[in-house]
Amino acid sequence: MKLAIITGGSRGLGKSLVNRYMEAGSRVVEFSRRGTFDGSVHCDFSDPHNAPGIIDTTFRSLAKTDYSEIILINNAGIVNPIGPISEFEPNSRVDNININLISAITVSGLFIKHFQNHSGNKVLGSISSGAATRAKDSVADEILSKSPKNGSKVSLGD
Numbered sequence: 001m002k003l004a005i006i007t008g009g010s011r012g013l014g015k016s017l018v019n020r021y022m023e024a025g026s027r028v029v030e031f032s033r034r035g036t037f038d039g040s041v042h043c044d045f046s047d048p049h050n051a052p053g054i055i056d057t058t059f060r061s062l063a064k065t066d067y068s069e070i071i072l073i074n075n076a077g078i079v080n081p082i083g084p085i086s087e088f089e090p091n092s093r094v095d096n097i098n099i100n101l102i103s104a105i106t107v108s109g110l111f112i113k114h115f116q117n118h119s120g121n122k123v124l125g126s127i128s129s130g131a132a133t134r135a136k137d138s139v140a141d142e143i144l145s146k147s148p149k150n151g152s153k154v155s156l157g158d
């Protein structure tokens, strides 16, 4: 049995990924606020105090089973607020950073903690954005919160 863990699987790209992995016969778990799949776990990544506990508990339970392959896709993300960073209150960027970046770091860390000793093949990926590398003030938040994902392979080690 293969296990696919997808963040932000309630709609959009994440929902398509959920459907593809389910069709392929994988066990699928997705984290979002409004997912309606059997494998949906409700979790608000804008809340960095409660989200880690929900993920930790879920991974602890999932890790009791052996899988031939375990894949994590950090997909959850938002684009707002859109506009030059000079035009918003400083705290208006916090949700964006928490959802786009901090959640991926947290989920990845807990994924490694709970599954690194499993014998199956492990795959970890994060959905970035073209905006991560193209400076454009209308999507400044995406540059700030997505570009570290492009370099995350460096900090994950082996």
Ligand SMILES: NC(=O)c1ccc[n+]([C@@H]2O[C@H](COP(=O)([O-])OP(=O)(O)OC[C@H]3O[C@@H](n4cnc5c(N)ncnc54)[C@H](OP(=O)(O)O)[C@@H]3O)[C@@H](O)[C@H]2O)c1
Pocket: 007, 008, 009, 010, 011, 012, 013, 014, 015, 031, 032, 033, 034, 035, 043, 044, 045, 046, 074, 075, 076, 077, 078, 079, 099, 127, 128, 129, 130
């Ligand atoms: N669409 C594009 O053109 C495009 C381009 C470049 C990169 N991307 C990236 O691709 C990924 C998916 O994009 P998309 O267009 O499919 O997005 P989407 O349709 O808006 O879906 C976003 C997903 O993230 C989840 N999410 C949002 N806020 C959340 C929160 N506070 N806590 C937990 N989950 C949350 C949503 O679930 P709930 O609302 O149920 O919580 C939803 O499942 C994102 O990382 C995005 O940055 C997209």
